[in-house]
Amino acid sequence: MSVAHRDLRSPGRRARNGAADRRARLMIHLVLSLVSLMVLLPVLLVVSSSFASESAIGHYGYSLLPRNLSLDAYRFLFESGAQIPQAYRVSLIVTFGGASLSLLVMSLIAYPLSRRDFALRRPLSFYVFFTMLFNGGLVPFYIMMTQYLHLGNTLWALILPYLVVPFYVLILRTFFAGIPFELIEAAKLDGAGEWRIFLRIVLPLSTPALATVGLFSILTYWNDWYQALLFISDQDKYPLQYLLYNINANIGAVSNNLTMGITPPTNTGRMAMAVLAIGPVAFVFVFVQRFFVRGLTLGSLK
Amino acid sequence: MQRSIKPAAALPTAGSRRPAALPRRLARGLKRRAAKNGTLLLMALPALLVLLMLNYLPMVGIVIAFKDYKAYQGIWGSAWVGLQNFHYLFSQDAWTITRNTLLMNSLFIVTTLVGALGVAVLLNEIRDTSKWGTKFYQSAIFFPFFMSWVIVATFAFAFLSADSGLLNNLLTSVGLPAQDWYASVNFWPAILVVVNLWKVVGFNSLIYLAGMVAINPEYYEAARVDGASKWAQIRTITIPLIAPLITVNVLLQIGRIFYADFGLFYQVPNNSPILYPATDVVDTYVFRSLIQIGDVGMAAAAGLYQAIVGFALVILANWFVRRIDPDRALF
Numbered sequence: 179m180s181v182a183h184r185d186l187r188s189p190g191r192r193a194r195n196g197a198a199d200r201r202a203r204l205m206i207h208l209v210l211s212l213v214s215l216m217v218l219l220p221v222l223l224v225v226s227s228s229f230a231s232e233s234a235i236g237h238y239g240y241s242l243l244p245r246n247l248s249l250d251a252y253r254f255l256f257e258s259g260a261q262i263p264q265a266y267r268v269s270l271i272v273t274f275g276g277a278s279l280s281l282l283v284m285s286l287i288a289y290p291l292s293r294r295d296f297a298l299r300r301p302l303s304f305y306v307f308f309t310m311l312f313n314g315g316l317v318p319f320y321i322m323m324t325q326y327l328h329l330g331n332t333l334w335a336l337i338l339p340y341l342v343v344p345f346y347v348l349i350l351r352t353f354f355a356g357i358p359f360e361l362i363e364a365a366k367l368d369g370a371g372e373w374r375i376f377l378r379i380v381l382p383l384s385t386p387a388l389a390t391v392g393l394f395s396i397l398t399y400w401n402d403w404y405q406a407l408l409f410i411s412d413q414d415k416y417p418l419q420y421l422l423y424n425i426n427a428n429i430g431a432v433s434n435n436l437t438m439g440i441t442p443p444t445n446t447g448r449m450a451m452a453v454l455a456i457g458p459v460a461f462v463f464v465f466v467q468r469f470f471v472r473g474l475t476l477g478s479l480k
Numbered sequence: 481m482q483r484s485i486k487p488a489a490a491l492p493t494a495g496s497r498r499p500a501a502l503p504r505r506l507a508r509g510l511k512r513r514a515a516k517n518g519t520l521l522l523m524a525l526p527a528l529l530v531l532l533m534l535n536y537l538p539m540v541g542i543v544i545a546f547k548d549y550k551a552y553q554g555i556w557g558s559a560w561v562g563l564q565n566f567h568y569l570f571s572q573d574a575w576t577i578t579r580n581t582l583l584m585n586s587l588f589i590v591t592t593l594v595g596a597l598g599v600a601v602l603l604n605e606i607r608d609t610s611k612w613g614t615k616f617y618q619s620a621i622f623f624p625f626f627m628s629w630v631i632v633a634t635f636a637f638a639f640l641s642a643d644s645g646l647l648n649n650l651l652t653s654v655g656l657p658a659q660d661w662y663a664s665v666n667f668w669p670a671i672l673v674v675v676n677l678w679k680v681v682g683f684n685s686l687i688y689l690a691g692m693v694a695i696n697p698e699y700y701e702a703a704r705v706d707g708a709s710k711w712a713q714i715r716t717i718t719i720p721l722i723a724p725l726i727t728v729n730v731l732l733q734i735g736r737i738f739y740a741d742f743g744l745f746y747q748v749p750n751n752s753p754i755l756y757p758a759t760d761v762v763d764t765y766v767f768r769s770l771i772q773i774g775d776v777g778m779a780a781a782a783g784l785y786q787a788i789v790g791f792a793l794v795i796l797a798n799w800f801v802r803r804i805d806p807d808r809a810l811f
Binding site for chain 2: 198199202203206207209210211213214217218220221223224227235236238239240241242283284286287289290291293295296297298302305306307309311312313314315316317318319320321322323325326327338339341342347371372373376397400401402403404407408419420422423426427445448449451452455456459460463467
């Protein structure tokens with residue numbers, strides 16, 4: 179009875195539902211487009227301001243479409259001494275050096291922690307993950323870094339603090355633990371040592387997790403300015419983000435290397451600087467977004 | 481470390497039947513186990529050392545909170561002052577920084593939850609019919625997550641600058657008075673909420689969307705047959721089914737409520753002292769006391785205060801999470 183009933187009712191209802199659904203979907207697209215636009219608006223504002231002429235900004239303020247197109251800001255940034263290329267170099271070294279080293283060190287600890295037959299698995303897991311819950315705070319860390327390890331004004335001060343991130347170790351450990359233990363046993367029977375098993379079996383099977391954590395790590399290093407704020411005062415070791423911070427904090431910083439008498443394009447200069455700092459990230463973002471999305475599910479799997 | 485293989489290969493040789501073989505085999509087994517565990521321990525060593533230097537040894541430095549620290553006297557040479565640092569802290573600034581930290585983080589948790597759930601629900605509705613649309617919106621809203629706070633601060637400046645900011649341009653063009661945003665404390669809770677939401681809403685909506693994708697489509701099918709509207713489906717299927725995910729996510733955020741995002745509170749207000757009544761949080765306070773003012777003891781006291789309250793909150797939050805979804809508990 180219910181079947182007949184449903185059959186009688188469904189065509190009209192479905193048509194009505196279909197029309198309503200279409201209307202609802204249209205509304206959703208409208209709302210999401212608006213939200214996306216609002217999110218991207220600041221990016222547009224900064225990019226267009228960086229291509230405006232300094233006088234236009236002085237006159238009309240920052241606007242969404244550039245008035246009096248000009249490349250002065252960029253020209254100024256690249257001509258005012260070697261500071262920007264140098265900051266790029268520092269950021270690239272720290273980002274790729276740091277991320278590679280970090281990935282190596284973290285996989286090396288995540289693997290033993292993933293092995294059920296490792297005698298120290300439980301105590302060492304606690305040792306790693308306890309640091310997520312409690313730490314001595316900024317002051318002892320700062321004193322350790324500067325007075326005991328003497329890392330002030332070295333690139334190691336930018337690399338070391340993010341070398342072992344317990345949460346990333348957790349992601350890697352979870353992934354490694356999913357590799358069938360029989361594979362490892364079989365390799366052992368064939369005479370493979372722990373190093374060989376790790377390098378030849380575990381790592382090649384874990385590329386998705388390695389990619390995700392590697393990208394997180396790259397992003398962490400590239401976007402970091404905090405460690406530089408704490409430990410770097412030598413201008414030659416400023417990473418890009420920290421240079422931008424200095425320009426923001428002290429407009430005069432740009433004109434340091436400049437001959438007297440020329441007014442630096444400060445309003446457009448900081449916007450151009452921001453665009454230069456975003457550039458590589460935006461480029462990478464387009465390609466790697468799906469890894470991040472996958473990383474989210476990896477992290478929540480545990 | 482190939483050494484561990486050799487004893488194994490040597491096992492079936494002559495003499496293994498003699499009674500003495502048992503202890504010898506046992507010894508070999510032990511040796512092999514030691515070798516295996518030794519290799520695994522060696523692998524873990526670099527990370528263990530990094531954590532020892534940067535996390536565990538500094539924990540000893542907590543004593544600085546109870547000292548009148550002077551750099552030239554060192555940690556152990558400086559004089560003990562008991563609870564004096566804490567006394568100063570709680571007689572002056574503790575209330576402001578605690579209030580700002582808890583209040584702003586609570587606002588962030590609520591606004592992010594509402595915003596991210598909203599976006600996730602909308603994305604979920606068009607996911608099947610418009611693949612490219614979903615991808616585009618998702619990417620656009622996720623994008624700010626990849627920006628550093630320095631860049632975000634530059635974005636904010638383009639809007640809020642008193643002379644040339646877009647916001648004042650808009651205000652004056654419709655006849656309203658321009659505002660000196662970087663000098664008016666009252667605007668800042670709202671500004672920080674908007675900036676934070678802008679940066680993290682995409683990331684959080686992806687977490688919730690991942691939960692929604694996992695819902696069995698048959699539920700919606702059945703609801704449609706019964707004539708349930710889209711809104712009714714969202715209310716009675718989508719939200720209830722991801723409720724555990726929401727609870728766990730919010731609990732984990734509550735566990736971190738005593739830790740503020742230093743970049744947001746330091747960079748976006750340009751570290752402007754006029755704005756401290758609204759923007760100063762525990763993290764910025766510790767940083768300023770240490771680096772700018774040089775009151776190391778006070779900074780350490782505030783840091784320890786944060787570490788202890790923060791630890792208690794994490795433990796509490798984790799206890800609740802464990803009761804709801806043991807798989808997502810930290811420990």
